[in-house]
Amino acid sequence: MKAGRSPLVRFLLLLSLGVSMAAAYPFRPPPDLDVTPRVTIFSSSVHSRKRFASPPAVNYSTLSLEADGRRLFIGAREAAFSLDASDIEAVPALTIVWEASPEQKQQCLLKGKDNKTECFNHIRFLQRFNATHLYMCGTYAFRPLCAYIDTENFLMSRPEEGRDKCPYGPTTGYTGLIVDQELFTASQYEFRRFPDIRRNSPTLKTEDAPTRWLNEANFVGSALVRESRSTLGDDDKIYFFFNEGVGQQQSAASGAHSRVARVARICKGDRGGLLTLQKRWTSFLKVRLACSLPEYDFYFNELRSIFVMPGDATRDTLFYAIFGLGWKSVKASALCRFSLSDIQDAFGGPYMETQDSGSNWKEYTGKIPEPRPGTCMTDATRARGINVSTSLPDDVLNFVRRHPLMSRQVQALDRHPLLFRRTTDYTHMAVIAVLGLDGLQYHVLYMGTDEGWLHKAVLVETQLHIIEELQLFEEAQPVDNVLISVQQMSVYVGSPSGVLQLPLSDCGRYASCYDCILARDPHCAWSREGCVDVTHYTDKTSLIQDIQQGNRGCDNTQDVVPTRSRSVRVGDDILLQCELSSNLAVPAWTLDDRELHGYGLSSGFRTGTDGLLVIRARLDQSGRYTCYAVENQIWVGVVAYNVTVAPEPPPPPTEEPHHRYAAAVPPAPSEEAPALAPQRPRPQLLSTKNMEALYLSLITILGSLCVVLSVVLFYLGFCLRVGNQGKYSLRNAAATYPPEKQNHRKKQRHSAHLELKTISGNGHSICNGVHSAGFLQIVPGEARTSPNAESAAPPPAPPLPAAPDCNFPSGLSATLPSVLRRMNGNSYVLLAQSDGDSVAPSFSDELNRMLEKRKRTQLMPRPDESSV
Numbered sequence: 020m021k022a023g024r025s026p027l028v029r030f031l032l033l034l035s036l037g038v039s040m041a042a043a044y045p046f047r048p049p050p051d052l053d054v055t056p057r058v059t060i061f062s063s064s065v066h067s068r069k070r071f072a073s074p075p076a077v078n079y080s081t082l083s084l085e086a087d088g089r090r091l092f093i094g095a096r097e098a099a100f101s102l103d104a105s106d107i108e109a110v111p112a113l114t115i116v117w118e119a120s121p122e123q124k125q126q127c128l129l130k131g132k133d134n135k136t137e138c139f140n141h142i143r144f145l146q147r148f149n150a151t152h153l154y155m156c157g158t159y160a161f162r163p164l165c166a167y168i169d170t171e172n173f174l175m176s177r178p179e180e181g182r183d184k185c186p187y188g189p190t191t192g193y194t195g196l197i198v199d200q201e202l203f204t205a206s207q208y209e210f211r212r213f214p215d216i217r218r219n220s221p222t223l224k225t226e227d228a229p230t231r232w233l234n235e236a237n238f239v240g241s242a243l244v245r246e247s248r249s250t251l252g253d254d255d256k257i258y259f260f261f262n263e264g265v266g267q268q269q270s271a272a273s274g275a276h277s278r279v280a281r282v283a284r285i286c287k288g289d290r291g292g293l294l295t296l297q298k299r300w301t302s303f304l305k306v307r308l309a310c311s312l313p314e315y316d317f318y319f320n321e322l323r324s325i326f327v328m329p330g331d332a333t334r335d336t337l338f339y340a341i342f343g344l345g346w347k348s349v350k351a352s353a354l355c356r357f358s359l360s361d362i363q364d365a366f367g368g369p370y371m372e373t374q375d376s377g378s379n380w381k382e383y384t385g386k387i388p389e390p391r392p393g394t395c396m397t398d399a400t401r402a403r404g405i406n407v408s409t410s411l412p413d414d415v416l417n418f419v420r421r422h423p424l425m426s427r428q429v430q431a432l433d434r435h436p437l438l439f440r441r442t443t444d445y446t447h448m449a450v451i452a453v454l455g456l457d458g459l460q461y462h463v464l465y466m467g468t469d470e471g472w473l474h475k476a477v478l479v480e481t482q483l484h485i486i487e488e489l490q491l492f493e494e495a496q497p498v499d500n501v502l503i504s505v506q507q508m509s510v511y512v513g514s515p516s517g518v519l520q521l522p523l524s525d526c527g528r529y530a531s532c533y534d535c536i537l538a539r540d541p542h543c544a545w546s547r548e549g550c551v552d553v554t555h556y557t558d559k560t561s562l563i564q565d566i567q568q569g570n571r572g573c574d575n576t577q578d579v580v581p582t583r584s585r586s587v588r589v590g591d592d593i594l595l596q597c598e599l600s601s602n603l604a605v606p607a608w609t610l611d612d613r614e615l616h617g618y619g620l621s622s623g624f625r626t627g628t629d630g631l632l633v634i635r636a637r638l639d640q641s642g643r644y645t646c647y648a649v650e651n652q653i654w655v656g657v658v659a660y661n662v663t664v665a666p667e668p669p670p671p672p673t674e675e676p677h678h679r680y681a682a683a684v685p686p687a688p689s690e691e692a693p694a695l696a697p698q699r700p701r702p703q704l705l706s707t708k709n710m711e712a713l714y715l716s717l718i719t720i721l722g723s724l725c726v727v728l729s730v731v732l733f734y735l736g737f738c739l740r741v742g743n744q745g746k747y748s749l750r751n752a753a754a755t756y757p758p759e760k761q762n763h764r765k766k767q768r769h770s771a772h773l774e775l776k777t778i779s780g781n782g783h784s785i786c787n788g789v790h791s792a793g794f795l796q797i798v799p800g801e802a803r804t805s806p807n808a809e810s811a812a813p814p815p816a817p818p819l820p821a822a823p824d825c826n827f828p829s830g831l832s833a834t835l836p837s838v839l840r841r842m843n844g845n846s847y848v849l850l851a852q853s854d855g856d857s858v859a860p861s862f863s864d865e866l867n868r869m870l871e872k873r874k875r876t877q878l879m880p881r882p883d884e885s886s887v
């Protein structure tokens with residue numbers, strides 16, 4: 020811990036943070052950045068995937084594709100594989116088993132390492148070396164070794180020393196490249212050693228003193244950019260992406276962050292200095308990568324993954340980067356992209372200088388020697404008679420040595436993240452450029468999460484649209500690598516349990532023209548045969564696609580809406596189901612072609628994302644109900660119901676649910692159509708008021724308790740470093756209900772729910788044992804907590820988990836919940852609806868309604884049948 024703040028100060032900071040998060044995260048993020056995936060596909064429905072795993076090997080995290088796309092090489096724990104990239108399930112897979120020796124494993128254990136995770140040979144490097152060989156490095160139970168692999172027969176050579184090429188452990192930050200048969204790697208190679216960027220031969224390293232060039236750097240990625248293809252006679256450059264610590268003084272200047280994201284660059288042809296900087300880089304410079312929300316002065320500081328997107332010209336190269344907050348117990352990801360030209364400009368800008376070692380950095384304003392320190396050999400330097408770095412003058416080398424850091428930050432392109440998701444930790448990503456039928460090129464992103472989901476997104480100008488989220492694995496596990504093959508039209512995903520191969524798109528999944536268009540997948544277009552992959556289509560003139568807006572072109576292809584019939588008695592509740600496949604769609608209903616507005620209590624309708632609830636049906640509510648999925652200003656018919664409301668027969672002699680209900684809670688006066696609704700006894704109004712007050716105070720107390728407990732949990736997670744526990748509870752909850760699913764549909768709703776979700780999402784592990792989804796939730800049996808309901812005959816509720824206390828704070832919001840949403844089969848979620856409904860139903864009212872409805876559904880074994 021480097022920060023000098025006292026625990027108390029930090030606790031207070033976290034407290035205020037916690038409180039502000041309770042209100043709206045650290046701030047209220049721009050809503051268009053928290054993009055909801057359009058469709059959610061669970062692993063049981065992902066049919067087109069191929070899977071490779073070869074037990075006992077695990078940790079398939081090193082992937083490498085042949086340039087011709089024919090073979091996929093995999094480095095796992097104690098094994099390497101060569102697979103047919105067109106079908107990774109095809110046999111036989113070529114295998115090299117390379118286990119660390121028992122003696123080495125024993126020594127590893129003696130060094131205090133974990134013999135269940137670390138004391139193995141984790142293959143961390145596997146790349147093409149020359150036309151006939153691959154080069155491979157493994158940790159070999161904390162004694163790294165490297166070897167060549169003859170690709171023809173997939174046999175490895177005798178291993179050689181790997182200490183300067185490979186890290187010792189499986190999780191140490193590491194990146195490496197083979198460029199023209201020279202090996203460039205960056206890591207903290209040994210425990211307690213400084214991190215280092217190295218070239219294997221001739222050997223070059225970074226400088227340790229006087230101002231350490233790398234400070235606790237954790238490497239994330241590297242990229243070769245062929246900048247020799249320029250008019251300047253420039254050299255090729257290698258860019259290294261990493262996170263590193265900053266000194267205290269500097270952190271004040273950089274907005275009080277203890278770690279920042281950086282990119283460093285070196286020249287491929289660097290040969291080091293002659294005396295000064297002998298065997299050290301003479302071209303090492305680094306600069307900060309700023310992925311931030313400028314309007315809040317908020318930085319995402321943890322760089323997690325980088326993807327290089329080559330452009331038409333070298334200067335058009337883009338770097339896509341995934342960032343996190345760097346807080347252990349909070350999930351969040353931001354996506355930023357940086358342009359090479361902005362990075363080059365920053366390297367051409369002012370330098371920083373420091374008086375004493377590693378702290379007190381400020382911009383250098385003095386004279387800069389010539390040729391400009393840290394640049395590669397160009398025609399200009401050669402014209403001065405300097406054509407290799409060893410001939411650089413001493414003042415230039417001394418300057419480079421003391422000024423490795425540039426002053427300007429590299430801002431994200433568009434000065435803004437493309438995405439900021441608060442419920443997802445993205446781990447790795449790959450991007451492909453796809454030509455749309457409109458002639459424009461679109462970048463399609465494949466982003467893997469820490470729980471084994473793959474989000475596929477398309478970038479339309481600067482707006483990201485997440486086409487779908489795919490659950491890759493049954494058991495949650497992090498995505499360790501994502502790779503795209505254009506030749507195979509496949510995306511490969513490495514994970515602890517195996518490697519998956521998926522097609523770049525699955526257009527056949529979209530059943531209608533609008534579904535195909537609204538998806539906005541540049542690979543897909545609507546044809547007479549359905550939604551097809553455009554690459555398999557030669558005549559593209561008849562295809563319909565609209566990536567830009569995602570709603571045009573289907574006017575003449577209206578589908579038939581399936582129709583069902585329902586009959587009910589007057590006074591019955593009836594649920595007309597309507598499942599929307601898109602998370603971005605909102606339901607809209609018409610009755611005999613008139614739109615049902617307001618769905619408030621007075622209207623006798625209630626709507627949720629699973630259907631329309633007709634409450635105590637009246638005779639005039641007969642008619643044809645149609646459910647539409649409204650998305651992107653398009654109304655798509657989903658299902659229609661012909662509903663017949665029959666007059667009520669004489670009241671049955673035995674206990675009838677409605678009486679009990681009515682005795683429990685009085686409906687608001689304006690709620691019923693007086694002529695049609697049967698008369699029901701009404702209890703005192705006063706008791707309802709009391710109930711409301713009781714509930715509200717209960718809610719307030721529980722809500723504040725939740726916030727305080729969350730903050731305490733945060734404090735524990737951060738300061739006492741019990742991050743594991745926090746992680747566990749969050750993970751655990753997430754495993755029960757994928758957060759992607761929880762998060763859906765909230766976008767169109769009230770902002771109050773974003774807040775609510777954050778509170779309970781972080782706090783439920785302490786506030787209740789139930790893994791509630793973080794929304795206000797009603798489960799059967801809960802209504803028994805209402806004394807009113809108890810005074811009547813208690814319903815025979817099945818044994819079910821207790822109500823999650825923590826989820827009540829939303830009751831504080833002015834509008835009480837009035838929209839139902841079904842979750843996980845037998846629980847209901849209430850979402851507030853910001854319609855101008857004057858009659859706000861009481862909370863207990865809602866509870867009883869739900870209970871009533873539930874009983875009805877239980878009484879009717881087949882809800883699709885008529886209740887008459």
Ligand SMILES: *[C@@H]1O[C@H](CO)[C@@H](O)[C@H](O)[C@H]1NC(C)=O
Nearest residue numbers: 124128129133134135136138
């Ligand atoms: C790890 O070492 C312990 C002894 O410290 C031993 O009991 C255990 O079996 C070892 N586990 C494995 C997987 O080798």
Ligand SMILES: *[C@@H]1O[C@H](CO)[C@@H](O)[C@H](O)[C@H]1NC(C)=O
Nearest residue numbers: 148149150151152153167176
């Ligand atoms: C590739 O490198 C290996 C290892 O150095 C060497 O044995 C082999 O001859 C090289 N192949 C070619 C085609 O240069």
Ligand SMILES: *[C@@H]1O[C@H](CO)[C@@H](O)[C@H](O)[C@H]1NC(C)=O
Nearest residue numbers: 401402403404405406407410
């Ligand atoms: C520049 O490099 C060439 C070989 O690449 C060498 O012959 C020449 O002497 C060098 N010139 C200087 C000034 O070092």
Ligand SMILES: *[C@@H]1O[C@H](CO)[C@@H](O)[C@H](O)[C@H]1NC(C)=O
Nearest residue numbers: 077078080136189190515516
């Ligand atoms: C390797 O896989 C195991 C489970 O298969 C997992 O627990 C472990 O974290 C993985 N290690 C790394 C470095 O990914």
